[in-house]
Amino acid sequence: xxxxxxxxxxxxxxxxxxxxxxxxxxxxxxxxxxxxxxxxxxxxxxxxxxxxxxxxxxxxxxxxxxxxxxxxxxxxxxxxxxxxxxxxxxxxxxxxxxxxxxxxxxxxxxxxxxxxxxxxxxxxxxxxxxxxxxxxxxxxxxxxx
Numbered sequence: 001x002x003x004x005x006x007x008x009x010x011x012x013x014x015x016x017x018x019x020x021x022x023x024x025x026x027x028x029x030x031x032x033x034x035x036x037x038x039x040x041x042x043x044x045x046x047x048x049x050x051x052x053x054x055x056x057x058x059x060x061x062x063x064x065x066x067x068x069x070x071x072x073x074x075x076x077x078x079x080x081x082x083x084x085x086x087x088x089x090x091x092x093x094x095x096x097x098x099x100x101x102x103x104x105x106x107x108x109x110x111x112x113x114x115x116x117x118x119x120x121x122x123x124x125x126x127x128x129x130x131x132x133x134x135x136x137x138x139x140x141x142x143x144x145x
Contacts, residue, residue: 026050030060030074033107037066057082059125069107072116072127077105079123094118 026047038046046064053063059078061071080090080101087101096115103109104119111119116127 021051026054026060029106030077033070033073034060034064034066037070038064068127069110072111072119073105073107075125075127076101076119076123079119079125080105083123090119090122093122 035042049063050060054060059075061074061078066074080087083090085093086098087105088098090096091098091101100109104111104115119125120127
């Protein structure tokens with residue numbers, strides 16, 4: 001893209017191909033959850049790494065550091081999609097509601113360790129939370145200062 005004039009057909013074609021590659025593998029929903037924890041604008045090498053990770057069947061959380069609630073949301077959505085389950089199907093397996101799964105995946109609700117354990121087991125995912133993880137601030141839920 002950088003080697004083509006900004007409004008040229010070649011630039012637009014390259015931009016369209018980039019969008020197809022990116023959003024064919026990393027969803028806007030995931031980008032909206034992680035954008036506050038990545039440098040802005042997101043560097044091409046970071047974006048390439050995220051795309052390659054997802055293309056290779058690994059969760060995006062393998063290559064980015066986000067707060068535990070966001071990690072949980074991303075891993076649940078990834079694991080659910082890997083298993084070909086809808087939110088309703090996963091909820092039924094775990095004796096939960098589709099609404100509860102949706103709220104966990106959108107970080108609208110907190111999640112207990114017990115529920116995380118049930119989700120991890122059902123989806124074959126592992127949550128790793130350390131003291132060095134970024135945290136969500138109570139005053140600014142998007143990002144701690």
